[in-house]
Amino acid sequence: MTRVAVLGAKGRMGSESVRAITAADGLEVVAEIDQGDPLDLITSSGAEVALDFTQPGVALDNVTWCVEHGVHVVVGTSGFDDDRIEAVRALLGDEPATGVLIVPNFSIGAILMMRFAETAAPFFESIEVIEMHHPDKIDAPSGTAVRTAELMAAARETAGSAPLPDATTTDPDGARGAKVGGIPVHAVRARGFVASQEVLFGGAGEGFAIRHDSHDRSSFMPGVVAAVSGVASRPGVTVGLDAVLGL
C-alpha cells in the first residue's frame, strides 16, 4: 500500500482524487489537507507520496517542503509554469532521490489522442482539428487543440511532408477556421459538450479520425491514479504523464 497525502483535498479535483485513490488497488489516502492545515500532517501520517491540487502561488512551497522531507510529489495544480519547474529542478540537484511529477493534463485519453495524432500526421495528405466545448468557454481554440496541431506540424516538418492542399480562394466569413502551424483548427461551442476533440486525416480514397470525448471530471481519475502510483519510481523532475504511462 502506497500512502498518499492529498493537498487541496476539499477542492473539486482534490475531493474526487481522494475518492479515486481510496478505491484504487495498492493506494490509500492517509491525509486530506486543505487551506490552514499544517504541512507536517504529511509526515506525521506517514505519507510517501503527496498529490498537490492547490494554487500555483502555494504549490511551489508545498513541493519544496515535500522534497526537503523526502516525500514524492505529483503536481496537478494548473499554472505551474516553466519558472517553477526550473526551481524544482534546482532544488532536486544532480542526484535526486525524490520524484516530482508535474502533470499539466491528467486525461489519458487526451494524451493518447495527441500522441496518435503526432504519429499519424506525416502519413496523410490532409489534416484538420475540430474541438468541441461547452458554450461558456471564453477562449478558442482550446489549449489541447493548439498543442495537438503544433505536435502534428512539427512531425510533418521533420518528415518533410508537403503543405496541406487547399484551393480555397473565396471564404468571406472565415469558415476555414484558425491555422495553427498551418493546420486548420475549428472550435465548436455547444451545450451538451464538456471537452471533445476530433482530429481528421484524409488521403486519396480514405479518411482517418481520432476522437476523444470528456464528459466529466471522473475521466481524469485514471491519470491521477497512474501518476500517484508511478511517481516514486522516477526520481527527479518529470513533466507529463507520458513517461508514467509507458508511452
Place this chain on the structure above:
Amino acid sequence: MTRVAVLGAKGRMGSESVRAITAADGLEVVAEIDQGDPLDLITSSGAEVALDFTQPGVALDNVTWCVEHGVHVVVGTSGFDDDRIEAVRALLGDEPATGVLIVPNFSIGAILMMRFAETAAPFFESIEVIEMHHPDKIDAPSGTAVRTAELMAAARETAGSAPLPDATTTDPDGARGAKVGGIPVHAVRARGFVASQEVLFGGAGEGFAIRHDSHDRSSFMPGVVAAVSGVASRPGVTVGLDAVLGL
C-alpha cells in the same frame, strides 16, 4: 413504361442518368441527345419526359421547345436561375398541362438533411454546421451549408428561439468559423472527402447530429429517377425534389 429523352446525354450527369433510368423499374431511355442533335428526336422517339443536363444558356430553349410540344421536363442543369424559372412560369400560363420540375439538388440525402435540420432547429439550445469537401473546392462554406443554416435560422426565428449561447471573447485566429444567420459554419477541406456535412445540435446533457456523406455522383441517381418518375403528375412549375418525394 415512361419514355424518357436525356439531353446532354454524353456529359457526366447525363451519361450516369442514362444508365440509372435504364436500370429503373417503369422507365426507359428512348433518346440520348447531345450537342448538335436536333430536338425533334424527342418527339420522334415518343418521349413523354425530357431530362435536361445541358448548360444554363441552352436549357431554357430546350424547356420552351418541350413545353410547346407537350413533353414534361426535369431541369437538372445547374445555374437555372430565378429569371429563367419565371420565364417558364409565364410560358406555362395559368392552366398548365405540362410539368416542369427544376431540381437544384438531386441528392435525396442532402434534402433530408436540410429538412430534418430545419425541423430540429428550434428544439436545441446550440447548433453548428460542419461541412467537409475535397481540397480542390475554391469556395467556403458550401452552398448546402449556407442553405441549411439559413433554413435553421428561419425556423428558430419563427419559433422565437433564443440566440445561440457563446461566451467566446478570445478567438484571435477565427477558430469559431463563419456565421450564417447567427449559426456557426465550419468548412473542412481534406483529401478523401467528396461532399459531406454534419449538423450538430446540443442541449443540456445531450447531443444530436445529422450527417450526410456523398462519395460520388451515383448518390444523385435515386433523385434523378424520382424526378423523372414524378414530373408528369405535377403540371406547372415545381422547384426542388421535396414535393416529388412526398416530404
Place this chain on the structure above:
Amino acid sequence: MTRVAVLGAKGRMGSESVRAITAADGLEVVAEIDQGDPLDLITSSGAEVALDFTQPGVALDNVTWCVEHGVHVVVGTSGFDDDRIEAVRALLGDEPATGVLIVPNFSIGAILMMRFAETAAPFFESIEVIEMHHPDKIDAPSGTAVRTAELMAAARETAGSAPLPDATTTDPDGARGAKVGGIPVHAVRARGFVASQEVLFGGAGEGFAIRHDSHDRSSFMPGVVAAVSGVASRPGVTVGLDAVLGL
C-alpha cells in the same frame, strides 16, 4: 403562470423536474408531493397541472383523482401500460374537459431521432441501428432501438421498399447483430456512455446518419417542460410527446 404540482417530487426525475419547471418561463411549482402526502395538496395549492413521477401501481389512482378534480395530468411514470391507458380513456368519457398526457419518453432528441429515422427509411437501400449504453444495462437491444427499427420497418413496408441487401453467408459468432423487423440492430455496452443511438443509412455512393447522445437526466427536462406547458390545451388522452411538440 401555469401552476404545477409534482407527484413523486423527491425522486430523481421528480426533483430534477421541480428545478426545471421552476426555471421555465410561464410555469411555477406550487406543490411538491411525495409518499404519505395527501393528494388534496394538489387542489389546495391551486395547481392546474399535475406531473406524476410515482409508481405504476399508484399512478392510475393519482390520475383518477386529478381527472375527478379537473386537474390536467402529465404521466411520466414508466410502466404505465395499455390497460391503464384504456382505464383513463374510459374515465374521461366522450367529451373530456381534462387533458391526460402519457409520456413514455421525455427525450425530445430521441423522439426526433425516431421520427427522422421513420421518414428517411424508405429513401435508402440499407439501414442499421447501433445503440450504445453503459455496461450496467441488463437487456439488449434497448427499447428505443427496437421501437426505432419497428417504425422504420413499417415505413418501408408501406412504401414497398426492397429488403435490405446482405450477402453474408459466414458469420459464426453473430457479428451481424440482432434483426428487428429485418433491420440489424447492434448493442454496444461501454463505460462512458449513458444512452446513445446512431441510425445509419446507406445508398450507392452515399451515407446518412442520425445520432442522439444522452449524457444525463437533464436532457429530459425540455421534454418535461413542453409536456407540462402543453397538456391543458389537449383535452382527452394523448400518448407521446410528438403532438405537444407539433411534430
Place this chain on the structure above:
Amino acid sequence: MTRVAVLGAKGRMGSESVRAITAADGLEVVAEIDQGDPLDLITSSGAEVALDFTQPGVALDNVTWCVEHGVHVVVGTSGFDDDRIEAVRALLGDEPATGVLIVPNFSIGAILMMRFAETAAPFFESIEVIEMHHPDKIDAPSGTAVRTAELMAAARETAGSAPLPDATTTDPDGARGAKVGGIPVHAVRARGFVASQEVLFGGAGEGFAIRHDSHDRSSFMPGVVAAVSGVASRPGVTVGLDAVLGL
C-alpha cells in the same frame, strides 16, 4: 530513381500501382509484366525492385526468380501464406543480400488504426469494434476487425487489464455481436461503404475512438509506394508494412 518492375500489371491493383509508382518521386516503372510475359523482362529492363500482384500459386516462383537474380521484391499478392513465407526465408539463407517484403495489407490507415488500438487497449475499461463494409461481402466479421480485436486482447492480457464490464443478461437476438478475444465485434453491411472500421473505447466520463474509412483502392497506393521505396534497404524477409513505415 529506383527502377521498378510490376508483375500482374494489368490487374486492378497492378494497374493502379503502375500509375501511383510513375507519379511518385524517386520511382519509375521500367517493366509492366503480365500473364505470358517472360520474367527476364525484369532484368533486361534493369529493374532493382519487383512488385508482385499475381496469384499465390505463381508468386512464390516469381519471388524465387527475383531473389536468384538479386532483385528486391514486394509481395502484394493476397494468400501468400506462412508456408510460402518460410520457403522464401530458406531461399534467402542466413546472410541475405536481397530484400523480400510481404505485405498482407497496404492500407497505412488500417495499419495505424490497429497499432493505435493496440496501444490504447490497456488504458480504457471498455472496448468494442464496429466494422462497416458493403453488403456484397460474404463473411463477418472482417479479417481486419478480428486482427484488431486479437491485438487488443493480447495487449490487455500483457497489461493485466480487467475483463470488459458487461451486465447483459437478456439478449435474445444477439445484439451484442461476436466476441473476439473477449472483445465485442459488430459488423455493419450497408451500401455506400467500402471498408470502414471504428474502434470505440470507454472509461468513466469519457469516450475515445479511432476510425478508418477506405472508399476505394487508391487508398492503398501510399502503402505501395512506401513498400517499393523501402524494400531495398531491408535485406531478408520482412512481413508487414510497419517496419518500412517506422512504426
